[in-house]
Amino acid sequence: MAAGLSGLLLPALSACTPTDRPGAVTVAGGEPGGFYLEFAELLAASLQRHGVAGQATALTTGGSLDNLEYLLTGKATFAVALADSAAQRTAVGDATAVGLSAVGKVYENYVHCVIRQDSGIRDLGALAGRTVAVGQPGSGTSLTTPRLIEAAGLSSAAGTAGGVTVLSLGLNEGLAALRDGTVDALFWSGGVPTAAIAAAHDDVGLGFLDLSPLLPALRAKYGVFYDRVLIPAGAYEGIPAVWTVG
Structure with missing residues (x-):
């Protein structure tokens, strides 16, 4: 994934069943006026509309680095991040980033x-x-x-x-x-x-x-x-x- 591609990440998950629907999820987004927050709001609305979570909320943040920090400290369920930002956090020696999983590419940055x-x-x-x-x-x-x-x-x-x-x-x-x-x-x-x-x-x-x-x-x-x-x-x-x- 190129640095200019925004990806959606989450912590590595253990096996779950369809009945394990979380009560609430949060999507770490970005700044007002930018794509990240807009995407996070759309994703949160979709997750709630389709019953993936009882409640889904988008978070206003500074962007990729903040989002990864929110994700790794348990303050967010999903995070939108640039590939170079994610790569920096998952570099060898960054033990806090162990267990991140990429859900997929979102769009070109x-x-x-x-x-x-x-x-x-x-x-x-x-x-x-x-x-x-x-x-x-x-x-x-x-x-x-x-x-x-x-x-x-x-x-x-x-x-x-x-x-x-x-x-x-x-x-x-x-x-x-x-x-x-x-x-x-x-x-x-x-x-x-x-x-x-x-x-x-x-x-x-x-x-x-x-x-x-x-x-x-x-x-x-x-x-x-x-x-x-x-x-x-x-x-x-x-x-x-x-x-x-x-």
Whole structure:
């Protein structure tokens, strides 16, 4: 499963029978305005409607890393998570992650590097010395974005002149900061179209940067969790197709 594929996970289960219906289940989702929470709400409603559980609830969370923590500590029954986030938690030596099972792939995720159309920023190199939002703590974006920044040679370790200043802002806070000029770019890993980004685009006019040149460096260091994927033309009104990482 590529990093850009969201998967649904649960703890490994012992054998059960149809009469073992749980009284209540929780689905760890994500941030308002993003696909994770929307999917979690739809899944919870379906589980309850079809009698899989007496009560099913979706949880608002920071995203993949939070969801895995909820799952592993027994606060959630199901968790939606990016493959690279799940792989990090199930790496050799992480005893707390033993027993996770993947129910299946949910949908393709796309890393959006969002800029304002009036910013003059047209490629990753133009982010040098600027400020970027890298995801809310606990989100899968907050794991993936530093890897992208490193692959682009824009980490602070590369030197003050070439590095970017990072702010740990989630989707909605990041979009607000992009609107008011506090940040120059926002990274977000989600489905297409992400509703909150589409709404912000209607307000101020947004664009996306091509992240696909970073793929060889990502795969060389982190393995085959990353793929080249296309945000299609028209997915966001008036924005042309752009390649990115998924």
